[in-house]
Amino acid sequence: MALTRDAVLAALKDIEDPAGGDLVSQGRIKALNVEGTSVRFVIEVPGDKGEAFKPARDAAEAAVKALDGAETVSVVMTAHSAPKPPPDLKGASKPEPKGPQKVPGIDRIVAIASGKGGVGKSTVSANLACALAAEGRRVGLLDADVYGPSQPRMLGVSGRPASPDGKTILPLRNYGVTMMSIGLMMNEGQAVVWRGPMLMGALQQMMNQVQWGALDVLIVDLPPGTGDVQMTLSQKFQVDGAIIVSTPQDVALLDARKGIDMFTQLKVPLYGMIENMSTHVCSNCGHEEHIFGHGGVAKEAEKLGAPLLAEIPLHLDIRTASDGGAPVVVSKPDSAEAEAFRAMARRLVENNLA
Numbered sequence: 001m002a003l004t005r006d007a008v009l010a011a012l013k014d015i016e017d018p019a020g021g022d023l024v025s026q027g028r029i030k031a032l033n034v035e036g037t038s039v040r041f042v043i044e045v046p047g048d049k050g051e052a053f054k055p056a057r058d059a060a061e062a063a064v065k066a067l068d069g070a071e072t073v074s075v076v077m078t079a080h081s082a083p084k085p086p087p088d089l090k091g092a093s094k095p096e097p098k099g100p101q102k103v104p105g106i107d108r109i110v111a112i113a114s115g116k117g118g119v120g121k122s123t124v125s126a127n128l129a130c131a132l133a134a135e136g137r138r139v140g141l142l143d144a145d146v147y148g149p150s151q152p153r154m155l156g157v158s159g160r161p162a163s164p165d166g167k168t169i170l171p172l173r174n175y176g177v178t179m180m181s182i183g184l185m186m187n188e189g190q191a192v193v194w195r196g197p198m199l200m201g202a203l204q205q206m207m208n209q210v211q212w213g214a215l216d217v218l219i220v221d222l223p224p225g226t227g228d229v230q231m232t233l234s235q236k237f238q239v240d241g242a243i244i245v246s247t248p249q250d251v252a253l254l255d256a257r258k259g260i261d262m263f264t265q266l267k268v269p270l271y272g273m274i275e276n277m278s279t280h281v282c283s284n285c286g287h288e289e290h291i292f293g294h295g296g297v298a299k300e301a302e303k304l305g306a307p308l309l310a311e312i313p314l315h316l317d318i319r320t321a322s323d324g325g326a327p328v329v330v331s332k333p334d335s336a337e338a339e340a341f342r343a344m345a346r347r348l349v350e351n352n353l354a
């Protein structure tokens with residue numbers, strides 16, 4: 001049987017962490033890569049604790065080597081110069097503002113943004129998250145679209161997240177994606193009138209109190225436009241990259257440009273652009289036509305020197321799949337529509353961006 005990432009993680013979960021718990025739940029395992037019979041990973045330990053972790057490192061290597069199908073195992077131990085600060089669970093202490101912070105346990109934060117509403121940002125976020133999970137990445141999806149949270153419906157999850165200890169929040173999970181939505185913290189149909197400070201508090205709660213576990217990437221589905229949520233996210237948390245979704249039309253592109261300018265000012269790197277609803281493919285006869293034009297985003301991306309990450313067709317299956325709670329990447333993984341998302345996910349993984 002082929003060796004899987006899950007089997008490796010399960011073996012590592014049995015290894016005690018000198019600081020308590022096990023190596024996986026402490027978030028020590030980074031950059032895990034399983035290719036055929038070869039396994040590579042990094043154990044990240046506090047700077048002054050290298051010696052104390054050596055037995056755990058040896059035990060981890062032995063446990064993975066003992067797995068069926070594992071031949072070469074390469075383990076590297078790296079040390080932080082300073083230990084990560086613990087998350088501020090109560091939000092009671094107010095540290096001095098120190099610029100964007102990394103969230104412990106989350107390797108990368110990738111924001112999915114659009115200038116204009118309804119261009120398919122949430123559809124792209126859900127499909128990209130599922131496609132990255134299918135590539136073996138540990139993926140979180142934070143639905144920060146306070147004006148129209150849609151990820152619970154798109155990922156087919158319902159119910160309110162539990163908080164057994166009253167301090168941390170247990171996220172929901174489907175299709176290998178760990179998901180939390182600001183929408184789940186509000187009553188259904190409640191008009192969102194949150195402004196700056198409330199949004200900031202809610203976002204901080206989502207980042208620090210949700211038990212995301214160790215993630216390779218957290219995808220953040222932002223509200224459309226250039227408002228408080230975008231600013232707070234980029235100023236408080238270290239966002240590794242932004243992906244801008246636009247339709248090919250000029251009007252949507254104009255708004256997308258504003259979004260790009262905002263991320264540039266906030267010093268968030270632009271990973272690239274996505275043209276959604278690029279070509280309409282008739283679900284009956286396969287005839288293709290460009291309802292919203294075609295190629296506008298590619299031209300804009302070229303002008304900006306940014307990669308065009310994908311051209312997603314306008315296809316009935318993409319909408320019905322999302323409405324039905326199983327994104328097309330999950331419900332029709334071999335379709336051309338799913339492939340557009342999967343190719344993008346592979347490209348991001350290959351370039352170590354997600």
Ligand SMILES: Nc1ncnc2c1ncn2[C@@H]1O[C@H](COP(=O)(O)OP(=O)(O)OP(=O)(O)O)[C@@H](O)[C@H]1O
Pocket residue numbers: 114116117118119120121122123124145148150223224276277278312313314315316318319320322323
């Ligand atoms: N490529 C596509 N083909 C067919 N339907 C699509 C496609 N992309 C999005 N849709 C549909 O368009 C509608 C709007 O998409 P979505 O909710 O993802 O947009 P959005 O940009 O997140 O909107 P908002 O930010 O305003 O909530 C949804 O019904 C969705 O299913």
